[in-house]
Amino acid sequence: MAPSSLSRRRFLAAAAATLAAPASAQAQLLDPLGDLLRGIFGDPSRQPQFPDPAPVQPSEEITEDDWYLDSIPDGPFQIRRVNYERLDAVYRRQLVLYSHNEQVGTLVVDPQSHFLYSLREGGQAIRYGVGVGREGFGWRGRAQVGRKAEWPDWIPPKEMLLRQPELPERMPGGPDNPLGARALYLYEGNRDTLYRIHGTREPWTIGTNVSSGCVRLLNEEIADLYLRTPIGTRVVVL
Numbered sequence: 502m503a504p505s506s507l508s509r510r511r512f513l514a515a516a517a518a519t520l521a522a523p524a525s526a527q528a529q530l531l532d533p534l535g536d537l538l539r540g541i542f543g544d545p546s547r548q549p550q551f552p553d554p555a556p557v558q559p560s561e562e563i564t565e566d567d568w569y570l571d572s573i574p575d576g577p578f579q580i581r582r583v584n585y586e587r588l589d590a591v592y593r594r595q596l597v598l599y600s601h602n603e604q605v606g607t608l609v610v611d612p613q614s615h616f617l618y619s620l621r622e623g624g625q626a627i628r629y630g631v632g633v634g635r636e637g638f639g640w641r642g643r644a645q646v647g648r649k650a651e652w653p654d655w656i657p658p659k660e661m662l663l664r665q666p667e668l669p670e671r672m673p674g675g676p677d678n679p680l681g682a683r684a685l686y687l688y689e690g691n692r693d694t695l696y697r698i699h700g701t702r703e704p705w706t707i708g709t710n711v712s713s714g715c716v717r718l719l720n721e722e723i724a725d726l727y728l729r730t731p732i733g734t735r736v737v738v739l
Contacts (some may be wrong), residue, residue: 544580548697563587568704573721578652578675580682582718583704592630592708594722599626607735608698608726610716612641615708617698617716619729627729629722632706634714640696647688653680658695675703681721683727687736698736699723 557640568587572579585593592615599618603609608620609626612633618626634640652674672678681700688694700714700723701707707719716738718726 509704512679520678552675557642563705575682575724576651578682581702583719583721586629588630588704588719589708594627594629594725596621597626597628598624599628600624603622604735606730607737608646608730610698610736612710612716612739617718617726618708619726629718629726630707632701632703632709632711632717634712635710640694640714641738642689643687644687644696644736644738646730646732646736647693649730649732650674650684650686651727652678652682653684653699654678655680678702680719681723685723685727685730685734685736695714698726 509639568584569581570584572581597618599620601607601609601618601620601624603620605620605622607620609620610616610631610633611618615631615633617629617631619629620626654674655672655678656670657665657668662670674680678698679702681702683695684699686693687696689700696714696716698718700720701717702720703711703717704713704719706717711717
């Protein structure tokens with residue numbers, strides 16, 4: 502279910518206040534769990550193709566639970582709140598200066614640096630840390646967001662099922678789904694590229710080359726980006 506009107510008003514007010522702040526304040530890290538995301542998850546409230554279905558395990562010294570603090574209600578499920586002390590600060594969401602010639606609102610993915618930029622006015626951008634495709638599974642070019650989904654189902658493509666016949670033909674959306682809490686579907690015209698920008702239940706993979714071509718963000722971050730990104734948004738993968 503989409504956020505309520507009240508939640509949207511809270512979100513837009515918080516976003517406007519953030520972007521209107523002085524340059525010194527804008528240079529600081531955006532609070533990943535502040536009022537901005539609280540507006541997203543105020544109310545309880547699908548078929549990407551190429552996430553890596555085999556979970557990548559955290560290190561032996563740090564367990565999966567060490568990566569999380571608690572959970573945030575999100576529709577029929579819960580988004581686990583990441584312990585940002587475990588995440589390299591460079592990959593936390595933040596407002597940065599970013600010189601570009603693209604239309605404001607465009608998403609720019611820099612796979613080499615593991616960043617996604619949501620372009621703003623005044624030469625600024627909101628920067629997110631991402632995980633990207635491992636060698637042999639990368640994609641580059643221009644596309645647009647053709648559709649969006651909350652807690653999307655995952656339908657492995659035929660090619661993946663041939664390589665890994667043990668995979669399910671369809672996995673319902675939910676906390677264990679490799680697509681996470683949200684997905685943005687990339688299209689070239691009317692053609693589905695089969696590549697997605699989506700969430701992940703594996704925060705330790707942010708800043709790495711791990712997926713089968715898709716771009717993954719923390720579930721909290723994809724929920725934020727989802728609200729900022731209307732259908733039709735331009736996407737550039739460098």
